[in-house]
Amino acid sequence: MKTAVILAAGSGTRIWPYAVIRPKVMVPVANKPIIAYMVTALKELKFRRIIIAADLFAGQIENYFRLEPLVEVVKTGQPAGTADTLSKIYEYIKDDDFLVFYGDTYIEKQDIDALVKIYGDKGLSVLVNPLEKENSRDWICCSVKGNRISDILGHPRDEATHRFAAFALNKGFFSYIKSNSGLFTSVQVGMMPPAESYIEMSLQDYIKDGGIVYAAETVRTFFDIDKPWHILMANYYIVKSQCGKLKENQLSEGASIDKTADIDGAVVLGKNSRIGKNVRIKGSVIAGNNTVIENGAIINGNAVIGSNCYIGNYCYINDSSSVGDRCVVNHCAELEGIIMENVYLYHYMEFYGIIGRGTDLGAATVCGTLRFDDGETSHRIKGRKEHPEYFSGATFIGDFARTGVNAVIMPGRKVGVYSIVGPGVILNEDLPDNTIIMTEQKLVKKEWGPNRYGW
Numbered sequence: 001m002k003t004a005v006i007l008a009a010g011s012g013t014r015i016w017p018y019a020v021i022r023p024k025v026m027v028p029v030a031n032k033p034i035i036a037y038m039v040t041a042l043k044e045l046k047f048r049r050i051i052i053a054a055d056l057f058a059g060q061i062e063n064y065f066r067l068e069p070l071v072e073v074v075k076t077g078q079p080a081g082t083a084d085t086l087s088k089i090y091e092y093i094k095d096d097d098f099l100v101f102y103g104d105t106y107i108e109k110q111d112i113d114a115l116v117k118i119y120g121d122k123g124l125s126v127l128v129n130p131l132e133k134e135n136s137r138d139w140i141c142c143s144v145k146g147n148r149i150s151d152i153l154g155h156p157r158d159e160a161t162h163r164f165a166a167f168a169l170n171k172g173f174f175s176y177i178k179s180n181s182g183l184f185t186s187v188q189v190g191m192m193p194p195a196e197s198y199i200e201m202s203l204q205d206y207i208k209d210g211g212i213v214y215a216a217e218t219v220r221t222f223f224d225i226d227k228p229w230h231i232l233m234a235n236y237y238i239v240k241s242q243c244g245k246l247k248e249n250q251l252s253e254g255a256s257i258d259k260t261a262d263i264d265g266a267v268v269l270g271k272n273s274r275i276g277k278n279v280r281i282k283g284s285v286i287a288g289n290n291t292v293i294e295n296g297a298i299i300n301g302n303a304v305i306g307s308n309c310y311i312g313n314y315c316y317i318n319d320s321s322s323v324g325d326r327c328v329v330n331h332c333a334e335l336e337g338i339i340m341e342n343v344y345l346y347h348y349m350e351f352y353g354i355i356g357r358g359t360d361l362g363a364a365t366v367c368g369t370l371r372f373d374d375g376e377t378s379h380r381i382k383g384r385k386e387h388p389e390y391f392s393g394a395t396f397i398g399d400f401a402r403t404g405v406n407a408v409i410m411p412g413r414k415v416g417v418y419s420i421v422g423p424g425v426i427l428n429e430d431l432p433d434n435t436i437i438m439t440e441q442k443l444v445k446k447e448w449g450p451n452r453y454g455w
Contacts, residue, residue: 008103009055017398025103041109081197108220119168128162139163229391243284243302356399377412
C-alpha cells in the first residue's frame with residue numbers, strides 16, 4: 001500500500017475563529033500546519049503518492065507543499081460530506097488499495113503502520129482511538145469486539161468505545177461510497193443527524209451486508225483537531241515531544257549563546273540566531289533563523305520559536321508555548337500558548353491561549369484564566385454549550401485582530417477575524433468576525449479649586 005488520501009475539504013466551523021481565512025488543516029501547531037505532520041509520517045513510511053482533497057483555500061495547501069513532489073492537491077468543490085469528497089477523487093486513485101485520513105488529525109507513524117499491516121493480513125480495516133475521557137456525543141463512534149467493528153453510531157449518548165482515526169480501503173469499497181444515502185441513519189432515537197454523507201455510514205452499510213471491518217487501535221498519541229482547545233492540546237504535546245528529544249546544543253552558522261545565559265536544557269538555533277545576556281531558560285528551545293532572545297527574557301520550560309523573532313526585555317514565555325515567525329514578545333509581556341505569524345505582544349500584557357496571525361495586542365491587555373467563583377468556564381460551539389476538560393480558560397483571538405490599551409478578555413472568550421476589542425473594554429462574550437467593540441464612558445465634571453480647602 002503506497003497511496004494515501006487526506007481529506008481536507010471541510011469548512012472547520014467548529015474551530016472558529018481559526019478556519020475563516022485558512023483551511024482547517026493549515027492551522028499551525030508548534031509552527032507547522034497540522035496536515036504537515038501527517039505528510040511527514042507518510043513520507044517516512046515510504047508512501048509514493050499523497051492526494052489531498054481540498055476545497056476552500058486549496059491554494060494555501062498547494063503553496064505550502066509546492067516543493068513536495070509526492071503531494072498532489074485535488075480541488076473537489078464544495079463537498080456534501082466525507083463520502084462525497086472521497087467519491088470525487090476516485091479517478092485520481094490509481095492503486096487498488098489506499099489509506100484515507102482526516103487532514104485535521106495527528107497520528108503517529110507507528111499507528112499508521114499498524115493499520116497498513118492489519119489491512120495486509122485481514123483486508124478492509126480502520127484505525128480507531130479509545131474514547132477514554134472523550135464525550136461520545138462529540139464523535140462518530142464504534143464498538144470493537146475482538147479485532148472487528150461490531151457497530152457504528154453517530155454521536156451516541158453511550159454504548160460506544162472508540163472513535164475513528166483512519167481507514168484502509170480498496171477500490172471495491174467505492175460501490176458503498178457512491179451509494180451513500182447522504183444521511184447518517186445509524187443514530188439513537190431522538191438524535192438529529194445532518195444531511196451529509198459520511199464514510200462511516202458506508203462502512204455501516206458494508207457491515208450490514210455481511211462485510212467484515214477489522215480494527216487496529218491507536219497505542220500512540222492521537223489528536224482530532226475539532227475545537228479551538230484541541231489546538232492547544234496538540235501544541236502542548238508536540239512542543240514537549242520535540243524539545244524532549246534534544247540532548248545537546250545545535251548552533252547553525254552565525255548562531256551564538258551568551259555566557260551569562262542560564263539554560264537547563266538544550267537549544268537549537270537557526271542561522272544568525274542568538275541567545276543574549278541574562279536569559280533564563282528552564283527547559284529546551286528550538287528557534288529558527290535570525291531570532292534574538294535577550295536581555296533577561298525568561299522561558300519557563302520548553303518552547304518552539306520561529307524565524308525573525310525578537311524575544312526580550314524581561315518578557316515571560318511559559319512551558320510548551322510556540323511563537324510563529326516574525327513575532328515580538330517584549331517588555332514584560334507574558335505568554336502561554338500559541339501565537340501565529342507576525343504577532344506583537346508589548347508592555348505588561350498577559351496572554352493565555354491562541355492568537356491568530358497579524359494580530360497586535362495593546363499595552364496592558366490582560367486575559368483572565370479563572371472565573372471568580374472557581375466554576376467551569378463554558379464555551380459556545382455553533383450554539384452548543386461545552387465544558388472542555390483542558391484549556392477551558394484560554395482566550396482565542398482570530399487573525400488580523402487588535403486590542404486597545406487595558407483591554408480585558410474574560411476566560412474562554414473568542415475574538416473573531418478582523419475584529420477589535422477597544423481600549424478599556426471588559427469582554428465577557430464572544431466577539432464575531434469583522435466587529436469592533438468600544439466602551440462608552442460617562443464623565444462627571446464639577447468646579448474645584450483652593451476654596452475647597454479653605455483658602
